[in-house]
Amino acid sequence: MPTSTSHFDYIIAGSGTSGGVAAWYLQQAGARCLLLEAGKYYKPREDFPLPEADYTAQLMWGGGIEYNTRCDLAFxxxxxxxxxxxxxxxxxxxxxxxxxDDWKAASGVPFFSESAMEPHYDFAETQIALEEIPDHHRNNNAQLFIKGMENCGHVWKPLRRCQSDCPTDAGQDCIACLGGCHRNSKQSTLATYIPKAEALGLEVRDYAEVTQLEYGKDAVxxxxxxxxxxxxxxxxxxxxFGSTQVLLRSGFRAKLPALGRNFSMHPQAMNLAVFDEPVDSHKGVLQGAKSLDPGFRKRGFKLENVFAPPIAIAVLFGRVGLPLQDFMRKYRNLACIEVAVRDENTGVIDVDKNGRLHIEKKMTDQDRRRMRDGLGAVKAMLESVGAKQVIQCKMAFGLHLMGGCVMGTDRKTSVVNPNFEVHDHPRLCIADSSIFxxxxxxxxxxxxxxxxxxxxTTQAAQ
Ligand SMILES: Cc1cc2nc3c(=O)[nH]c(=O)nc-3n(C[C@H](O)[C@H](O)[C@H](O)COP(=O)(O)OP(=O)(O)OC[C@H]3O[C@@H](n4cnc5c(N)ncnc54)[C@H](O)[C@@H]3O)c2cc1C
Structure with a gap:
């Protein structure tokens, strides 16, 4: 093994949901780790940008939003x-x-089951504070959602959020924490795993986008x-996107025919309802309730009450000039329900000759049918609680980006084996959303x- 100050037992490329957990676990298990992140290291109580335009531009890829090649789906x-x-x-x-069950059928991976994953869920949950949103913290938007669900005979459940001592009773509006939680209440890896790992010696470099890898016999x-x-x-x-892009830029396409395939995104559409009285969906807890309806699950969609800050609402509902001004005057009177579709994984993540992302994704007939079913359920719910007008967002967007390096037992149809190692490259592991x-x-x-x-845990045991 080479020894130098820039040689580590593990380099973790990406510091989000997966990277933060991996960095902490391996560091506390005694490994010397380096965490590399393309973006900036913001300090929660010090320098998260506050205005929506600033945090959207500074905390998101693409200055806030990225698109597929047809520009009809946003990420x-x-x-x-x-x-x-x-x-x-x-x-x-x-x-x-x-x-x-669907994962197991597609991948042949035996541990894809509730029972086999239970110890890992249990562990992940012990490292973050979790709270089911209580009745008295539901804002008007959540109350309308629940009333609409019940009027239409659908099953719902309170949402569970990872947050610690969020001062909701003192007037905290958690729409603001979409740009990072200033109170350090949201249990991001920035607030939980990463500082604990740094205390144990983890090195973190920000503005350190991994552009390329070279896989060697003794080191990467x-x-x-x-x-x-x-x-x-x-x-x-x-x-x-990130993990797939690194492998594509590093020339792995020739060795891994499934690289970049099976991209899915849970296309989401926001539905606004205009009421005569203010709803103030932006106040208090942003999201309080979700559908848990077996009928919806079977039909391939789910619903949650949600809302967005003003610029996002203006962009998503695409008006200009006086119609925009007129529409935005209603901001306080809007309720909102989101439909998220369980889409088919037909998308492809690729890069152009400069290594820039190139995302081929369109909604299939089944995806569109699922979206239509969801929108129909939402319209009925909102009308049942007295909405004067229901406005559907025409642009579906993806917050849950999945696939590109999927896990499986067959190296022709997958990229990562059930040990989380890239096929035939045991020095490279992946456990993020790209393996779905x-x-x-x-x-x-x-x-x-x-x-x-x-x-x-598998790595630390080796
Ligand atoms: C607005 C929004 C709301 C959401 N709400 C929810 C929710 O309530 N519940 C839920 O379950 N999911 C939610 N999601 C989705 C969830 O956050 C993601 O699915 C999850 O964070 C993905 O985890 P990951 O580890 O795969 O990637 P990420 O958490 O996205 O982390 C990847 C990190 O790697 C960095 N990176 C990328 N490429 C490179 C590179 N080449 N070199 C170095 N660093 C790189 C990125 O900058 C990023 O920091 C939401 C997402 C968004 C955007």
């Missing part, structure tokens, strides 16, 4: 230390056996704008943490 992903866990809504769900060499580093092993944790064999139809972050824990 949002975090770019900062903590990654998606800093900018997400912090909703934590375990997968059900519907999701795991990692190129970044902050220098060249080597490690015995590299954990790719850049998410579906297909779309689960459930919020993914907790499962990414659990998979990362499984990968790290």
């Amino acid at each position: 949002i992903r975090g770019r900062c230390v903590g990654g998606g866990s800093v900018v997400n809504a912090a909703l934590m769900d375990r997968f059900d056996d519907v999701a795991f 060499t990692v190129h970044t704008p902050r220098g060249v580093f080597t490690a015995d092993k590299v954990i790719l944790a850049g998410g579906a 064999p297909n779309a689960p139809g459930i919020n993914p972050a907790l499962t990414i943490m659990a998979l990362s824990h499984r990968m790290a």
Whole structure:
């Protein structure tokens, strides 16, 4: 093994939901680790940008939004230390056996089941504070959602969020923490795993996008704008786009025919309802309730109450001039429900000759049917609670980006084996959202943490 100050036992490329967990677990197990992150290292109580335009531009890839090649689907992903866990809504769900059975069928991986993953979920949950949103913290938007669900005979459940001592009773509006949680209440990896690992000696470099890897017999060499580093092993944790992009840029396509394939995104559409009285959906807890309806699960969509800050609402609902002004005057009177579709994994992640992402993804007939079914359910719910007008967002967007380096037993159809190692490249591991064999139809972050824990325990045991 080479020895130098820039040689590590593990380099973890990407510091989000997966990378933060892996870095902490391996560091506390005694390994010397380096965590590389393309974005900036913000200090939660000091320098998260506050205005929506600033945090969107500074904490997200593509200055806020990226698109597929046809520009009819949008993607949002975090770019900062903590990654998606800093900018997400912090909703934590375990997968059900519907999701795991589909994964097992597609991949042949035996541990894809609720029971085999249970110890990893249990572990991931002990490292973050979790709270089911109580009745008295539900804002008007959540109350309308629940009333609409009940009027239409659907099953719902309170959402569970990872947050610690969030001062909701003192008027905290958690829409603001989509740009990072200033109170350090949201249990991002920036607030939990990463500082604990740093206390144990983890080195973190920000603005250190991994541009390329060289896989050697004794070590892996990692190129970044902050220098060249080597490690015995590299954990790719850049998410579906980031990890796939690094392997593509590093010439792995020829060795791994499935690289970049099986991309899915849970296309989401926001539905606004205009009421006569203010709803103030931006106040208090942003999201409080979700559908847990077996009929919806079967039909391939889920619903949650949600809202967005003003610029996002203006962009997503695409008006200009006086119609925009008129529309935005109604901001306080809007309720909102989001439909998320369990889409088919037909997308392809690729790079152009300059290494820039090139995402081929369109909604299939089945995806469109699922979206239509979801929109129909939402319209009925909102009208049942007295909405004057229901406005559907025409642009579907993806917050849950999955696949590109999927796990499986067959090297022709997958990239990573059940030990989380890239086929035939045991010095390269991946446990982030890129390994998802297909779309689960459930919020993914907790499962990414659990998979990362499984990968790290497997590594530490070697
Ligand atoms: C607005 C929003 C709301 C969401 N809400 C929820 C929710 O409530 N519940 C839920 O379960 N999920 C939610 N998600 C999705 C969830 O956050 C992601 O699925 C999850 O964070 C993905 O984890 P990951 O480790 O695969 O990647 P990420 O968390 O995205 O981390 C990848 C990190 O790697 C960095 N990176 C990428 N490429 C490189 C490179 N080449 N070199 C170095 N660093 C690199 C990125 O900048 C990023 O920091 C939401 C996402 C968004 C955007």
